[in-house]
Amino acid sequence: MDLNYNEEELAFRKEVQDFLAEKLPKRIADKVKNLQRLTKEDMVEWHGLLNDRGWLASGWPKEHGGAAFDAVQKNIFEEEACRAGAPRVVPFGVGMLAPVLMAFGSDEQCAHYLPRILDGTDWWCQGYSEPGAGSDLASLKTSAKRDGDHYIVNGQKTWTTLGQHADWIFCLVRTSTEGKPQQGISFLLIDMATPGIEVRPIILLDGEHEVNEIFFDDVKVPIGNLVGEENQGWTYAKYLLTHERTGTAGIGFSTEGLEQLKRIAKLQKKSGKPLAQDPYFAARMAKIEIDLAALRTTNLRVLQDAMSGAASPVDASMMKVKGTVIRQAINDLARRALGPHALPFVSEALDAGYNEPPIGPDYANPVASDYFNNRKLSIFAGSNEIQKNIISKLSGL
Amino acid sequence: MDFTHSDDRRMLADMAARFVREKYTIEKRHEFAASDEGFSREIWAEFAELGLIGAMFSEDVGGFGGSGFDLAVVFEELGKGLVVEPMLANLVAGKLIEHAGGPEQKMLLEKVIGGETLITFAHSEPDSHYDLAHVATKAEKTDKGYRLTGHKSAVLNGDSADLLIVSARISGDAGDEDGIALFLVNPRADGVSIRGCPTVDGGRVGEIALNGVEISDKVMLGDGTDCFAHIEKATAAGIVAISAEALGAMQVSTEMTLEYLKTRKQFGVIIGRFQVLQHRYAEMLIEIEQVRSSLINAAGQLDGGRELREWNVSALKNLVGRVGHLVAEECIQMHGGIGMTWEYALPHFAKRLTMIDHQFGDEDYHIERVIALSAA
Numbered sequence: 001m002d003l004n005y006n007e008e009e010l011a012f013r014k015e016v017q018d019f020l021a022e023k024l025p026k027r028i029a030d031k032v033k034n035l036q037r038l039t040k041e042d043m044v045e046w047h048g049l050l051n052d053r054g055w056l057a058s059g060w061p062k063e064h065g066g067a068a069f070d071a072v073q074k075n076i077f078e079e080e081a082c083r084a085g086a087p088r089v090v091p092f093g094v095g096m097l098a099p100v101l102m103a104f105g106s107d108e109q110c111a112h113y114l115p116r117i118l119d120g121t122d123w124w125c126q127g128y129s130e131p132g133a134g135s136d137l138a139s140l141k142t143s144a145k146r147d148g149d150h151y152i153v154n155g156q157k158t159w160t161t162l163g164q165h166a167d168w169i170f171c172l173v174r175t176s177t178e179g180k181p182q183q184g185i186s187f188l189l190i191d192m193a194t195p196g197i198e199v200r201p202i203i204l205l206d207g208e209h210e211v212n213e214i215f216f217d218d219v220k221v222p223i224g225n226l227v228g229e230e231n232q233g234w235t236y237a238k239y240l241l242t243h244e245r246t247g248t249a250g251i252g253f254s255t256e257g258l259e260q261l262k263r264i265a266k267l268q269k270k271s272g273k274p275l276a277q278d279p280y281f282a283a284r285m286a287k288i289e290i291d292l293a294a295l296r297t298t299n300l301r302v303l304q305d306a307m308s309g310a311a312s313p314v315d316a317s318m319m320k321v322k323g324t325v326i327r328q329a330i331n332d333l334a335r336r337a338l339g340p341h342a343l344p345f346v347s348e349a350l351d352a353g354y355n356e357p358p359i360g361p362d363y364a365n366p367v368a369s370d371y372f373n374n375r376k377l378s379i380f381a382g383s384n385e386i387q388k389n390i391i392s393k394l395s396g397l
Numbered sequence: 398m399d400f401t402h403s404d405d406r407r408m409l410a411d412m413a414a415r416f417v418r419e420k421y422t423i424e425k426r427h428e429f430a431a432s433d434e435g436f437s438r439e440i441w442a443e444f445a446e447l448g449l450i451g452a453m454f455s456e457d458v459g460g461f462g463g464s465g466f467d468l469a470v471v472f473e474e475l476g477k478g479l480v481v482e483p484m485l486a487n488l489v490a491g492k493l494i495e496h497a498g499g500p501e502q503k504m505l506l507e508k509v510i511g512g513e514t515l516i517t518f519a520h521s522e523p524d525s526h527y528d529l530a531h532v533a534t535k536a537e538k539t540d541k542g543y544r545l546t547g548h549k550s551a552v553l554n555g556d557s558a559d560l561l562i563v564s565a566r567i568s569g570d571a572g573d574e575d576g577i578a579l580f581l582v583n584p585r586a587d588g589v590s591i592r593g594c595p596t597v598d599g600g601r602v603g604e605i606a607l608n609g610v611e612i613s614d615k616v617m618l619g620d621g622t623d624c625f626a627h628i629e630k631a632t633a634a635g636i637v638a639i640s641a642e643a644l645g646a647m648q649v650s651t652e653m654t655l656e657y658l659k660t661r662k663q664f665g666v667i668i669g670r671f672q673v674l675q676h677r678y679a680e681m682l683i684e685i686e687q688v689r690s691s692l693i694n695a696a697g698q699l700d701g702g703r704e705l706r707e708w709n710v711s712a713l714k715n716l717v718g719r720v721g722h723l724v725a726e727e728c729i730q731m732h733g734g735i736g737m738t739w740e741y742a743l744p745h746f747a748k749r750l751t752m753i754d755h756q757f758g759d760e761d762y763h764i765e766r767v768i769a770l771s772a773a
Binding site for chain 2: 001002003004006072276279283285286289293295296297298304322385387388389392393396397
């Protein structure tokens, strides 16, 4: 048992810090820190810089061009990247599709798609949810019917994050209606430029275009785009979700969020004194800080278990629930800390280059909007209720 | 960074686990708790023989461990058996001697480790709540030494100890960190009166009155300096230990609850089929993992600098307070009526979990402390 970083780990942290100081464009970091909008070009640029350093795919093995970070390195990287204001790596290709391809895809698929994820040729999005299949994902209806060398895909996907930028979508589709719903699902890769695909924006409660609906009308997909075996897609999807959830704890975001909250609570006044000195507010903040300190260690323990192959899906579900609850609690307190200053909201101020003077404190504008946006955290990637179902089921209930 | 225990420590944990599993049934536990002293001298002698007491202390004083993680692994197993032997009392008092004692005083620990001498720390007072600096008991200078006058409340195993470590004030006022000294006091000395009493969760405490107890200079622990710092550090060890005990009790409570949810049928199905219970069960598991992590954080800082140590220890005790409360109440509730019966083991775990929040500061006390330490 040793809670200290060893010299190699400290040297790695320094390496990451130096890299971020040198390569992360200030223009992009400022946007991230001020909760401003990132463009597709910003994200692609950051991916490119990371890839040049060999760090874009932090979890991939080296033979596929990954960084093969171990648990502690991953954690250090995430901490430092968040602290520096680096955009998060868009997870759909690097963190979600790639592990599935490596585990279940063919060599040809790996050789074709993985390099294109790394060099930014392909922007991927995820086609899981449907209007009638949210938490009950296995009830999905989008169909793929064999027709010679092709599947003909018909149906609708929804909540497709950043699908407006995507070149490709990985989809769960129904290839059989026999047996249990889980048994007839396949994992299909679809080129977004194929005729018959239409992307429509969904504007969320914060006014932002982040997610989309995607319609498929007789879309022809080569059978070579099937990953693994037909009707085995549910197995692959569960594998992916486990990968996805270990990343949804968002420790780095919570750490930065808490620092920002503390800054706000020092600057905001209550009865002439900093809000941070108000015993009731201070207790709310301290409770979150205690929970986050524990979760940071839980995360490291889970990552270490994952490295040694001992991680269970229960761990991933626990991290997802607690991590999102803490992140949301920080957003909630930041909003409360602002008092009436949380009310004014100028959407244009979320774009870089906005030059009007701020209304109220210069940090206030995006805070309430960010709170509303992050209500998504406990809903996506398997709602927290679904996670609790999984935890109790795997515990024997 | 590494979260695995050394082989030696794993063996220590396994040994404690085996002892509790094989020798410490709930029936035996109730029998020991109901006895005059509230524990079994035989079991205590076995603890000494197995080296469990020695594992609490460093090699410098004749022990073979004493790190935060040694405390944690042993107390986690003790918590699984609701062990009533005076390990906590001897740990905290022993840590005071280990940290503050002079060379001859440290020799006392050999007998503690051997199970021959029982010691306890007589510190909290009727008005101290959880404030470690609130010492009103006076130590007045006399020709031969000091005269102690005051009251000590809810002293752990205070009615069976062979030696008391008494905190008393040589200067200043209750609440001052400076001016506190520690004295080794014979409980049978003139002027000491002790009223023993069972606790609601199966332990024993003593209410101690010190009515002009004459003591010599020699029984002052160490040179009398930095006593508050020593008290704080020994209390930190106590918090790591009692939190590990809580973690053990939480695991048994949730295991019993899981078993019940899987067997109890109502409306024709096992009640574990009901999502409302599944989710509440899952929430407990999540929080217990948080406690384990927080315990690791605090145990790892126990021998570190004051600031990090105290922040992590208070964070731990706050979390243990919150989660202990959750687990105690939820496990009883999910069991329904059977969870209310004396005959069943679960409620005794729930009682212990609840009362742990009444020792070394509750969740409110420790959240205030975390705030103060964060601001410092």
